[in-house]
Amino acid sequence: MAFHWLAAQLWRHRVAGLMVIMGVTSLLILLGTHLLQHSSPHEWPKGWSKIPAKDKKGLPAYAKQRPNKPYQNYRRSDTQSTSAQAEKDANLHNILRTRTHAPVVFLKTHKTGGSTVQNLLFRMGEKDRATFAFPYYTYQFSYPDKFRAEFVDELPDGSSQFDILCSHMRLDVEQVKQIMPPNTTYITILREPLQTFESVFSYYTSTIPAFTLAKKVAETAEHKSALSVFLESPESFWDPKEPENGLAKNPMSFDLGLNSQQWNSSWLADLTLLKETFQLVMIAEHFDESLVLLGALLKLELEELAYLRLNTRSPQYVTLLDDITKTRLRAWNRMDVLLYDFFLKLFWEKAEQYGLERLNRDVTLLRVSTDRIRQKCVARKGVPPEELEDFIRPWQTDSVTILGYQIQGNLTKHEQGFCMRLVLPELQYHAHLYFLQYGRDMRAARTE
Secondary structure (H helix, E strand, O other): OOOHHHHHHHHHHHHHHHHOOOHHHHHHHHHHHHHOOOOOOOOOOOOOOOOOOOOOOOOOOHOOOOOOOOOOOOOOHHHOOOOHHHHHHHHHHHHOOOOOOOEEEEOOOOOOHHHHHHHHHHHHHHHHHOOOEEEEEOEEEEOOOOOOOOEEEOOOOOOOOEEEEOOOOOHHHHHHHHHHHOEEEEEEEEOHHHHHHHHHHHOOOOOHHHHHHHHHHHHHOOOOHHHHHHHOOOOOOOOOHHHHHHHHHHHHHHOOOOOOOOOOOOOOHHHHHHHHHHHEEEEHHHHHHHHHHHOOOHHOOOOOOOOOOOOOEHHHHHHOOOOHHHHHHHHHOHHHHHHHHHHHHHHHHHHHHOOOHHEEEHHHHHHHHHHHHHHHHHEEEEEOOOHOOHHOOOOOOOOOOEEEEEEEOOHHHHHHHHHHHHOOOOHHHHHHHHHHHHHHOOOOOOOO
16 A cells, blocks of 8 residues: 555656646747747848838838927827737847947938948847837937937836937937937948038938929929039028928038038037047948948947948939039038048048058958858849839839849848848838837827
8 A cells, every 4th residue: 555655646746747847848938939039130030021011112101201299208008009919029029138239329310321330230239139229209310300318219128228229310419328328339420521412412302392492493494403403502492490401501410410501619619529429430431441440349240240232322313513513512511521521530540540451451351251241142233112022122202213132032041031131221120120129010200
């Protein structure tokens, strides 16, 4: 009897042990499933195709309008209804995040190559499961209003700080510092001012009031472009009191929060503040050199610095600038010329500190690595929007055609995930990361 009783006890505890093991195994399987759903940036994540509906130009519905009222702090009662599973997935995404890079603010200036840099930071942040400081509405911080801390969406569950801020904004340094940690690295990018303005004019001809007026006049003029008509008498088209005209004069200065209308006594102090704030001001004309310096600053590997030039126009929409046009552009954008020259000098000082010979060597390595990745990833470049699927079609303006990329078809799942992110346009990548972080779609801009 004693033997049977002992055997029964052993069997009972054995069953209990097996139940414990099965429970632990089930938990590990469940955790593994979540990890696969929120895989590393070099794998295909769950919900990748969850891209907001777009209009005929490929623009997500939520991005059509800029909010015309101040943002409010996030409240859960304000949100659209979302599935409980999506919120759980977002919470797990934040819990599992790993912080491997210092916090970063990237001031994304208009038509300077900023979309390409932003894509790099999106990839870095997704790989780290970083917490992005996203706008409360859409994909811009109430541009062209100056940035305010209240424009930022809530800090998600499981996060103690924001790690990356790289959405479009008009800079206010002190307001940004209220959001980002003290050890944040600040970077931005500038481009030769004449080429910048030509690109801004081309891209926003139908949306910036001053440019639209010039376009209407040009339609009645013989053999004159809208740009040349505008530059003949820019003051007659430009109303400085119109907020939407911010980019119509000295656009880079405007993005940096400076007085872009005219020189004033605060300009030198403002430049000094920018110099003290930004650890690196990249230069578009020396993009690869800028990336090497950026990689050293953020401790990035060559593969992480690989890039494709995003948001590029079809060549037919690029205006060649003659000497007269250049002279007029330089006069109209005098503040941007001063800004660019100031930071170009600082850029080469940083390059010399890095070591010019070392810089040239590392640029060569970067180009070899990037070319290898491009050959692996890209099947076609300069692809017209009508030949691209929605989730890789760049947003199209009314005045220019923006080209995109098609990736190779013979890729592994690992390669496909990496290459898709490399070509993914700003709005789609922004929406994808927002969904990962919050488990819901971005809010539409207010229309009232």
